[in-house]
Amino acid sequence: MNNNNRNIIFGAFILLLQLAVFNNIHVGGFINPYIYPLILLLLPFDIAGWLLLVSAFFLGLIVDLFTGTLGLHIFASVFVAGIRPFFIKFLSSGKIDPGTTINFKQHGIVWLSVFISVIFFIHHSVYFTLESLNLSGFGYTILRIFASSFISVFLSLLLLFLFKDPNKK
């Protein structure tokens, strides 16, 4: 099975996991893990910009339809897709091989952790700020952002590790 097909199945699995499992997890009222942005990170590095944005829009729309918060996930998802290319350029210092996607072998655990953490932190910040839209309870919002990002990053790395391609050691 080639890399692209694997990633498509992996992406579908993540989406299913998000909609069926993680949408229902509310630990202590402030941990709501959102792992679906990982799907956007799985797309090839040299994907066309417009395709990335449009996929992000529809990904957000699907999640929104299932959580009943119409628009919030679209906004956060498109936001992350918008900064992804610049962040990848910054992290890989300008050299991008065509067709690469994120993987353990090529990038290493540290690079992947930084990449995923920053993207997830930005996504969660945008989402939770927009959801509360309130400066008075901002301490609580920050707590939610940090706690949820931490859990989401942990879960994402775990999933990536479990779905590692066995052929590439």
Next chain:
Amino acid sequence: MYNLVKFIIKYHFLILFLFLELIASFIIFNNNKYHKVKYLNTANFLSGSIYNFQSGIKEYFKLKEVNEALAKENALLQEQILEITYMEVPKLFNDTVFVLDSLVLDTIQQMHYIPAKVINNSLNKQFNMIYINKGKKDGFYEDMGIINKDGVVGVVRNVSNNYANITPIINRDFNINAKIKNSGFFGNLSWDGLDPKFGQLYDIPNHIIPSIGDTILSSGYSQIFDEGHIIGYIEEVHSVPGKSFINIQVRLAVEFGNLNYIYGIENSIKNNLDSLVIEQQ
């Protein structure tokens, strides 16, 4: 044209990004009630602050007119005080008075007036709006009746802490139950969007022949306005062929082009009544 295309191609990522985020915001503020209210309140606060500043400057040029109007209002009130003082209240004993209709006393206690200043006002739109410099903090609330010294102005549509906006009679969303003073028949008064000086009274049965110049009053059937606030005066009567109703052109009592001070009618038992109505439904 070529340059425009080149520009769009060059920045297509940024343009598409902003476009999608704009759509997302639009969806958010249209579909989530919480976000919609937040947006309306913030917009209300921003426009309120700007209009307040603007009207602070404009005020100086109007001081003379306002003074004259206030003096007139003062005189009128003085007269009313005299009338009340000289009104003969039949005394039964030293501390007991005879009142024919005790309901009147209840109504008086039920209503309180809160003054506020108009900071912005439009005349030339289909959905006109009035902004005032007081809000939730001063006791204004949504669906509160608004009058000025001449008569009915409108109803509060949206309040933030320090500002509120009002749907005036000259807004096509506005609708009020009104009655003709002399005959007592009532109908619906609204505005057709044409002339800010005139409102239209509908649904008056055609066997009535209203006299030109008769007063149109609020009927008191809604909890927003109590009975007897002047809305306007009959200007013209049109009969509609084949219909059993007549339409009346009403010259509005309030001059919307020259609004300075208004009063909010605080109805202290409205909330009780509202909850009663909801319970019964």
